[in-house]
Amino acid sequence: xxxxxxxxxxxxxxxxxxxxxxxxxxxxxxxxxxxxxxxxxxxxxxxxxxxxxxxxxxxxxxxxxxxxxxxxxxxxxxxxxxxxxxxxxxxxxxxxxxxxxxxxxxxxxxxxxxxxxxxxxxxxxxxxxxxxxxxxxxxxxxxxxxxxxxxxxxxxxxxxxxxxxxxxxxxxxxxxxxxxxxxxxxxxxxxxxxxxxxxxxxxxxxxxxxxxxxxxxxxxxxxxxxxxxxxxxxxxxxxxxxxxxxxxxxxxxxxxxxxxxx
Amino acid sequence: xxxxxxxxxxxxxxxxxxxxxxxxxxxxxxxxxxxxxxxxxxxxxxxxxxxxxxxxxxxxxxxxxxxxxxxxxxxxxxxxxxxxxxxxxxxxxxxxxxxxxxxxxxxxxxxxxxxxxxxxxxxxxxxxxxxxxxxxxxxxxxxxxxxxxxxxxxxxxxxxxxxxxxxxxxxxxxxxxxxxxxxxxxxxxxxxxxxxxxxxxxxxxxxxxxxxxxxxxxxxxxxxxxxxxxxxxxxxxxxxxxxxxxxxxxxxxxxxxxxxxxxxxxxxxxxxxxxxxxxxxxxxxxxxxxxxxxxxxxxxxxxxxxxxxxxxxx
Numbered sequence: 001x002x003x004x005x006x007x008x009x010x011x012x013x014x015x016x017x018x019x020x021x022x023x024x025x026x027x028x029x030x031x032x033x034x035x036x037x038x039x040x041x042x043x044x045x046x047x048x049x050x051x052x053x054x055x056x057x058x059x060x061x062x063x064x065x066x067x068x069x070x071x072x073x074x075x076x077x078x079x080x081x082x083x084x085x086x087x088x089x090x091x092x093x094x095x096x097x098x099x100x101x102x103x104x105x106x107x108x109x110x111x112x113x114x115x116x117x118x119x120x121x122x123x124x125x126x127x128x129x130x131x132x133x134x135x136x137x138x139x140x141x142x143x144x145x146x147x148x149x150x151x152x153x154x155x156x157x158x159x160x161x162x163x164x165x166x167x168x169x170x171x172x173x174x175x176x177x178x179x180x181x182x183x184x185x186x187x188x189x190x191x192x193x194x195x196x197x198x199x200x201x202x203x204x205x206x207x208x209x210x211x212x213x214x215x216x217x218x219x220x221x222x223x224x225x226x227x228x229x230x231x232x233x234x235x236x237x238x239x240x241x242x243x244x245x246x247x248x249x250x251x252x253x254x255x256x257x258x259x260x261x262x
Numbered sequence: 263x264x265x266x267x268x269x270x271x272x273x274x275x276x277x278x279x280x281x282x283x284x285x286x287x288x289x290x291x292x293x294x295x296x297x298x299x300x301x302x303x304x305x306x307x308x309x310x311x312x313x314x315x316x317x318x319x320x321x322x323x324x325x326x327x328x329x330x331x332x333x334x335x336x337x338x339x340x341x342x343x344x345x346x347x348x349x350x351x352x353x354x355x356x357x358x359x360x361x362x363x364x365x366x367x368x369x370x371x372x373x374x375x376x377x378x379x380x381x382x383x384x385x386x387x388x389x390x391x392x393x394x395x396x397x398x399x400x401x402x403x404x405x406x407x408x409x410x411x412x413x414x415x416x417x418x419x420x421x422x423x424x425x426x427x428x429x430x431x432x433x434x435x436x437x438x439x440x441x442x443x444x445x446x447x448x449x450x451x452x453x454x455x456x457x458x459x460x461x462x463x464x465x466x467x468x469x470x471x472x473x474x475x476x477x478x479x480x481x482x483x484x485x486x487x488x489x490x491x492x493x494x495x496x497x498x499x500x501x502x503x504x505x506x507x508x509x510x511x512x513x514x515x516x517x518x519x520x521x522x523x524x525x526x527x528x529x530x531x532x533x534x535x536x537x538x539x540x541x542x543x544x545x546x547x548x549x550x551x552x553x554x555x556x557x558x559x560x561x562x563x564x565x566x567x568x569x570x571x572x573x574x575x576x
Contacts, residue, residue, distance in 0.1 A: 050461060076463035088458035090451045092518070105446040105463035111472060114443035115436045121443055128444075168463060190354040 001064045003028040003172050003203040009048060009058035018044040020227040021058070026172075026220075031194065031204045033214045036224035040209045043085065045175055045224070049205070050082045051075045065169065081170035083161040085177040085207070089149050098143040098160055099132035102167025106131075124182055135163040139193060155186035162193060166202075173197060175206040179213050191217055215239065270438040273521050277434055281427035294419035299427035302487045304527035305433050307511040308520055309480020312437055314509070316446060317473040318352045318453030319369065320377045323384020324508050327357040327478040329391055329500020331485030336406040336495050337397055346409045346558060350486040357482035365474040369467065384505050403496030408488045410430040422491045429487065433480060434520050440444035440476075441520070449473055450518070481508070514555060516562025525563050 005025035011018055019041040028031040034042050047053045049060055051072040059068045064079055070078075081102075090098050107124055114121055136142050144152060148227040152160060158178055166172055178194065179187040187210060194217055198204050208214050214221065215235045223230040223244050231241045238244055284297060306328055313319050334353025338344040344352070368379045391398050398404060408417045416425070440446045448469050452459040460466050489495040498504065507530060515526025533551065537544040559566030 026394060052457065072457070072460035073463050073465050076461055082459075084458065088455040088456040090458070092454055093447075097447060097450075101447050101459070102462050103463070104444055104448060109444045111445055114445050116440055117439040118434075121439070124444075125442060156410055162460075164462065 001028075002026055002061070003030075003063060004032075004049070004205060005061040006045070006049070007059045007061070007198055009060065010043070011044060011048060011053055011056045019048065019055070019224075019225050022222075022224065022229050023058075024222050024229070024232060026203060026205055028203050029199055029201065030219040031206070031217050032226060033218040033221045034205065035209075035211075035214055035221060036205045036230070039226075040224040041177065041227040043079060044227075046082070046174055046207055050080065050174055060190060062166075063158060064114065076168060076170075079168075079171035080174065081165035081168040081172070082174035083158070083165050083176055083178060085180055087157050087161060089157055089160065091148075091150045093149055094145070095147050095149050095152065095160060096129060096132050096136060098149050099135050100128050100165045101153050102135075102164040103128045103131060105168060119245050132163075136160075138166070138196075139163045140189065155182050155189070158182060158186075159193070162190075162197075166197070170202060171205045172205065175204060175208075177208055178206060179208060179210045187213055208235045268442075270442055273438055276430050276521060277524065281431060282420055283459055284345070285423070288452075291419055294423040296535060298419055298426045300524075300528045300531045301423070301430040302484050303508075303511065303531050304524040305426070305430050305487070306481045306484035306508055307515070307523035307527045308430070308433050308437050309477045309484070310508050311512050311518065311520065311523040312440065312449070312480070313473045313477040315516075315523070316449040316453065317470055318517075319382075319470055319473065320373075320380065320509065321474070321477065322377050322381035322502075322509065323387070324380070324477065324481050325500050325502070326384040326387030326503035327361065327481035328485035328488075328504065329387055329497065330357045330360065330507075331482030331487075332406075332489035332495045332499050333391060333398055333404075333485075334482070334484045335409075335489050336399075336404050338406045340404075346407060346490060347411065348536065350483060350490075352380065353486050354479045354482045357478040361475045361478035362471065364470045368469075369470045369474060374390050374425060377417040380503070381502065384500070384502060388497050388500040388502070391500050391567065398497070401497060403492050403494060406492070407532060408493060409490045409573065413437075417491075417493070422487075426491070429483065430524070433483075434524070437520050445472070510552065514562060516559075516565040519562065519564045522564035524560050551559050 002025035006089050007023050008021045009175065022045060034045060036042050044053065048055050051070050054069040059066055061067065062080060062176055067075060067078060090101060107128060110121065133142065133145055136145050139162055141156060141159055141163065145157065149160065162178065179190050183189060191213060192205055218235055221235060221238045222232045223238055225247050230247060231238055231244050288294060310321065310324050313321055331353040334356065335349045336347050338349030338352060339346050364383055366559060371379045392401050408415050410416065448464045451462065452464060452466050452469060456466050485499060488499065511526035511530050514529060515524065516522030516551055533548055534572065535546065537547050540547055555563060561569065
C-alpha cells in the first residue's frame with residue numbers, strides 16, 4: 001500500500017485550471033519529489049494534499065484511506081506534517097516553543113486541568129520541552145532553543161520548521177522547498193536532514209527548485225507542467241525523458257542535471 | 263526564566279504583593295474604592311487578553327458580556343428572588359453560553375470583519391438592556407441589591423477591595439496557567455499563523471471559540487462585581503465606549519501580558535481621576551498620554567519596559 005496517492009486530482013480557480021487530473025503514488029520510506037517550472041501547480045498540489053484546498057475532483061489517499069477534503073488538523077492527526085515555502089513561524093514564541101506547539105497532538109489537552117494547573121500539566125510541559133530540545137539538537141539548533149524565533153537566520157528558520165513538523169511524529173512529511181533561499185552549505189545540511197528523516201522511517205514528499213538537490217535525494221520524481229503530469233520516474237528516467245528536457249529543463253537544466261550525476 | 267522564578271510565578275507574586283501591600287499606603291478610604299474599581303476592570307482585561315493577547319482575535323463588543331454579568335445580579339435577586347452569588351454564576355454561565363453560540367459564526371471572520379462583527383454583537387446587547395425597560399429599568403438603569411452571604415451584608419469599599427483583589431489574583435492565576443499549557447501554546451501559535459497551527463494538529467476554530475468563551479466569563483464576573491459594588495447599574499456598562507476601554511487596557515498594558523492587562527486597567531481607571539485637576543483638558547491629556555505610550559512602547563507598557571530592561575542588562 002502506498003503512503004500517499006493522488007487519483008485524478010484537479011482544481012480550478014475561477015476558470016484557471018491549476019491542477020489538471022494528476023495521479024501519482026508514493027511508496028513508504030521513499031523520497032518523492034515534485035518538480036516543474038513556476039506555475040506548474042506544485043504548491044497548489046501541496047496545498048490540496050495538506051487539506052488547505054479541497055480538490056474540485058479526484059481523491060487523495062493517505063496510507064490507503066480516503067482523506068480528500070479533510071481539514072488540516074485532521075490530516076495532522078492521521079500522521080501528515082508539512083513545512084512551508086513562505087515560512088510560517090510563530091514569531092511571538094521562542095525557538096523551543098515553536099517546536100513544543102508541534103507536540104500538540106501528543107499531549108493531554110484537558111482545558112480544566114490546564115486552567116487549574118494539575119501536577120500532570122507541569123510534568124507534561126517538562127517532557128514536551130525535553131522532546132522539543134532533542135528535535136532542535138537533531139536539526140542543529142540546540143544552542144538557540146531559548147532565543148526568540150525571529151532572531152534565527154533564514155536557514156535556521158527552515159530547519160526550525162522541519163523540527164516542528166517532526167515533533168508531530170508524522171508518517172508522511174511534506175517539505176515545501178526546504179532549500180529555498182539557502183546557500184550551498186545550508187542546502188547540504190538540509191539534504192543530510194532529509195536523508196536521516198527517511199532513514200527513521202518517515203516518507204518524504206518534497207517540492208524543490210534546486211535540481212541538483214532533487215536529483216541526488218529523490219527515489220522518484222514527478223514532473224508537472226501547466227498543471228498536468230508530464231513525466232514520472234527515477235532521477236535518471238526523468239533526466240533522459242525528451243519531453244522533460246524540452247519542456248522543462250532546457251539545455252541549461254540538462255547540463256546541470258548531468259553534472260549532478262557525476 | 264524558568265524554575266522558581268518562572269514568568270508565571272513572578273507575575274502572580276507581584277500581583278499578590280500589590281493587593282496585600284497597597285492598603286498600607288492608602289491615605290484614605292476613598293483609595294479602597296478606586297483600587298477596587300481597578301481590580302474589577304483588570305479582571306475583565308485579563309480575560310480579554312486571553313482572546314486578544316494570546317489568540318490575536320479582537321472583540322469590540324466585550325462590554326456586552328460585562329453587561330450580562332452586571333444585569334444578572336441586578337435582575338436575579340430583585341425579580342426572581344435568587345441569591346446574588348448564584349446570580350454571579352448564572353450570569354457567567356449565560357455569558358459563556360452566549361459566547362459559545364455567537365462565537366461559532368462570528369469567529370470565522372478575520373481582522374476588521376471580526377471587529378465589526380463583535381461590535382455589532384455588543385451594540386445588540388446594549389440595545390436589549392436599554393429597551394427591555396420592564397426588566398432592566400431602561401436607559402436610567404436599575405439599583406442592585408447588595409451581596410449577602412449567610413445573612414451578612416457585604417458592602418463598602420474595603421470589603422470589595424479584598425473580594426475583587428482575590429478574584430483578580432485567582433483569574434490571573436488561571437490565565438497564566440493557560441498560557442503555559444498545550445491550549446495556551448495553541449492560542450499563541452494561531453495568533454501568528456493559523457495555517458501552521460492547523461497543520462500542527464490544532465483545531466483552530468475550537469481554540470478560538472474557547473478563548474472567546476473564557477474571555478466572556480471573565481467579563482461577566484467583573485460586571486457582576488461592579489454592579490454589586492456600586493449598587494446601581496446602567497446600560498452604559500455594556501456600551502460601545504466601555505468595550506473600547508477594555509480593548510485599550512489590553513493594548514496599552516501590552517498584548518499577551520497578564521501583568522500588562524492589570525497595568526492597562528490601572529492606568530485607564532486612575533488617570534481620569536488624577537487628571538481632574540486639569541478640568542477641561544482632562545480628556546485631551548488622557549488621549550495624549552495613551553498616544554505617547556503607544557508611540558514609545560509599541561508592544562505596550564509591560565512588554566515594552568521588560569524589553570528595555572533586558573537590553574540594558576545585556
